[in-house]
Amino acid sequence: xxxxxxxxxxxxIEVEQALLGAVLVDNNTLEAxxxxxxxxxxxxxxxxxxxxxxxxxxxxxxxxxxxxxxxAMKADPGLIEVGGQDYxxxxxxxxxxxxxxxxxxxxxxxxxxxxxLVRIGEDIVNGAYEAPREKxxxxxxxxxxxxxxxxxxxxxxxxxxxxxxxxxxxxxxxAEKAHLRGGRIxxxxxxxxxxxxxxxxxxPSDLLILxxxxxxxxxxxxxNMAFNAARIKARDMEDGVEDSAGTSVLFFSLxxxxxxxxxxxxxxxxxxxxxxxxxxKFSDNEWEKFxxxxxxxxxxxxxxxxxxxxxxxxxAARSRRLKREKNIGLIxxxxxxLIEPSRRAENRVQEITEVTKGLKNIAKELNVPVLALSQLxxxxxxxxxxxxxxxxxxxxxxxxxDADVVMFVYREEYYLKSREPDLGTDDGRKDHQRWLERMxxxxxxxxxxxxxxxxxxxxxYDLQFDDRFTRxxxxxx
Numbered sequence: 001x002x003x004x005x006x007x008x009x010x011x012x013i014e015v016e017q018a019l020l021g022a023v024l025v026d027n028n029t030l031e032a033x034x035x036x037x038x039x040x041x042x043x044x045x046x047x048x049x050x051x052x053x054x055x056x057x058x059x060x061x062x063x064x065x066x067x068x069x070x071x072a073m074k075a076d077p078g079l080i081e082v083g084g085q086d087y088x089x090x091x092x093x094x095x096x097x098x099x100x101x102x103x104x105x106x107x108x109x110x111x112x113x114x115x116x117l118v119r120i121g122e123d124i125v126n127g128a129y130e131a132p133r134e135k136x137x138x139x140x141x142x143x144x145x146x147x148x149x150x151x152x153x154x155x156x157x158x159x160x161x162x163x164x165x166x167x168x169x170x171x172x173x174x175a176e177k178a179h180l181r182g183g184r185i186x187x188x189x190x191x192x193x194x195x196x197x198x199x200x201x202x203x204p205s206d207l208l209i210l211x212x213x214x215x216x217x218x219x220x221x222x223x224n225m226a227f228n229a230a231r232i233k234a235r236d237m238e239d240g241v242e243d244s245a246g247t248s249v250l251f252f253s254l255x256x257x258x259x260x261x262x263x264x265x266x267x268x269x270x271x272x273x274x275x276x277x278x279x280x281k282f283s284d285n286e287w288e289k290f291x292x293x294x295x296x297x298x299x300x301x302x303x304x305x306x307x308x309x310x311x312x313x314x315x316a317a318r319s320r321r322l323k324r325e326k327n328i329g330l331i332x333x334x335x336x337x338l339i340e341p342s343r344r345a346e347n348r349v350q351e352i353t354e355v356t357k358g359l360k361n362i363a364k365e366l367n368v369p370v371l372a373l374s375q376l377x378x379x380x381x382x383x384x385x386x387x388x389x390x391x392x393x394x395x396x397x398x399x400x401x402d403a404d405v406v407m408f409v410y411r412e413e414y415y416l417k418s419r420e421p422d423l424g425t426d427d428g429r430k431d432h433q434r435w436l437e438r439m440x441x442x443x444x445x446x447x448x449x450x451x452x453x454x455x456x457x458x459x460x461y462d463l464q465f466d467d468r469f470t471r472x473x474x475x476x477x
Contacts, residue, residue, distance in 0.1 A: 005330075010114040011043035012107060019104040020050055021095030024088070027064045029101045030054060037105040041112040046078035050088075056138060066092055116151045118409035120144065134142060142313045146365075148321070149320040188330050188369055189245040191228025193474050194461040198450060199405060202229075202330060202369035206404040206454075207360045211374040211393055213381065216409045217446060218373050219256065219334050220264070220470040221463075226332045227265055227373065228252050230302040233329075237301075247329025250322050252315060254338035258304040268471040269293050303328070311340040312358035316365075323366045326441070329364065335373035353398035360402045374399060386415050390451055406452035411465060412442040 009152055019037075023030050039055075057064045064302040067090035073079050079087065187201025202208060202225075212218040232246030253261050267274050270293045272286055282290060303326065305318060315333070322328050333339065336359075341351040356372075363370040376392045388408040393399045400406060411419050416439055446465040450458045464473045 006182055009118055010042075010111040011446060012129075013044060013110060015104055015107050016042050016044055016047045017091055018096055018099060019101065019108065020047060021093075022053070022089040022104070023054055023064060023100060024066060024092040025095045027058065029099070030058050030064070030319065033465045037108065041105075041108040043111065043115070046076070046082065049073065049076060049078070106418040113151060120147045120151065123147070138311075138313055142316065145317045145320060149324065149365075168321045185245055188229050188247045190225040192225070192448075192461070192463060192472070195448060195450070198457065198459055198461075199453070202371065203404075203455070204367045204369060206369045207356070207363050207402060208369060208371045208405040208407065209374050209393070209399055209403040210371060210407050210409065211376050211388065212409040213376050213388070215414050216411055217465060217470065217472065218409050221448070221472050222332050222334055222371060222373055222408050223261060223264055223470075224268070224472045226302060226330065227268070227300070229330055230300045233301050234299055248326050249303065249330045249332060250319060250328045251302060251304045252310065252331070252333045253304055253306045254308060254310060255334055256306070258306040261306070263302055264470055265297065266290065266293055267469045269297065271469055273468050274470070301326070306417070309338070309340055311354050314338065316362050319362055319366060329368050331368055331370045333359070333370070333372040333450060339377050349398070356402040386410070386412070387449070400452065403452060404454040405450065408449045408451060409446060410449065412447045413439065413445065416442060443473070
């Protein structure tokens with residue numbers, strides 16, 4: 001029986017030698033290759049060490065020659081084995097006359113990615129055969145998808161510690177981005193001026209929690225934020241603006257169907273009440289407005305996933321794929337308590353802990369803000385003062401701990417409506433007058449309270465809320 005030919009891992013020693021030789025002949029060529037090349041791309045360990053030494057010389061402003069390299073590496077066992085300085089001199093002599101360093105670097109990068117895929121494939125096969133019983137197939141799939149995502153991305157996610165100088169550079173870049181936007185925000189816009197001003201926009205790698213009791217409008221507020229970010233991105237794309245405060249948005253709607261969410265957005269933008277959209281009872285002018293809005297919104301970079309009972313592992317996998325394919329810059333989840341944990345725990349608190357830690361990991365891994373909605377415990381309704389506090393978060397320990405920002409949405413009008421005094425007595429009529437005065441002050445108003453902000457101050461802001469169109473907007477001065 002014919003045996004399958006043994007397959008070598010992908011590499012090309014001659015290309016590695018050609019690239020190193022070209023740098024020895026002309027040190028300036030290192031700059032052209034360094035943006036695409038990393039030491040790990042060299043398959044031969046000696047070549048990897050030679051390249052690292054070259055980079056160190058370049059950073060220190062030293063000449064890179066066979067003599068200087070040999071002086072720095074003369075004790076290297078690998079270099080001694082292949083002939084020492086003679087090997088380095090041979091690299092320079094055999095260098096291509098007119099090398100294209102970028103092409104050589106791309107070949108090495110391609111081989112390095114292929115070697116990573118081979119290792120991942122081996123890990124998948126070995127894991128499937130040898131995984132311990134407590135590691136489920138779902139865990140294996142998640143590990144494989146995470147590894148594949150890390151290979152596909154060229155950024156620094158999970159690449160280990162950064163030098164402080166690199167961390168400073170990233171911080172300065174963020175500040176510069178805010179400066180170029182007129183000193184407004186460095187993150188993704190919410191569309192709400194005062195919230196953006198406090199948070200600097202929704203920041204990459206942050207987990208943000210938006211919580212409230214049913215009826216407060218947290219889904220409407222999150223939908224408004226997602227729409228605002230996507231709309232600004234679409235507008236800037238049309239205008240050719242590269243550095244946009246908007247972004248493509250992935251919205252996981254675990255409670256509401258995608259069709260219902262789209263209808264809400266149409267209601268907000270056309271100012272047609274939801275009942276009309278559901279019933280289809282339009283005047284001719286309203287129908288024309290409806291169709292026009294539908295055409296304008298059809299290119300909105302907003303993706304809605306309405307899979308019910310989705311797990312944190314599935315959210316992570318789909319987010320990685322869409323980050324790679326659509327470059328999403330914001331993930332919204334409605335809502336946290338409906339996410340299934342990857343495995344059942346002893347109690348609900350432990351399950352929520354796994355979910356919140358998973359969401360924070362997604363935010364860090366993909367370097368995007370994750371906005372997750374959360375229910376509040378019923379204890380709020382039992383108090384005279386209905387304004388929520390951090391301890392009202394249901395299964396609050398891990399939510400409060402893992403979140404970078406915690407916001408509450410509160411509408412006093414919602415509670416005050418149900419407390420209308422009886423007009424049957426003189427005292428009742430007086431109470432009713434006071435109730436009317438109070439209703440006038442709070443009607444159509446909502447408060448967003450930023451109760452935790454890991455990166456700065458906390459504050460509360462008033463917004464306008466129109467319950468006919470489930471729409472929040474900035475409150476006029």
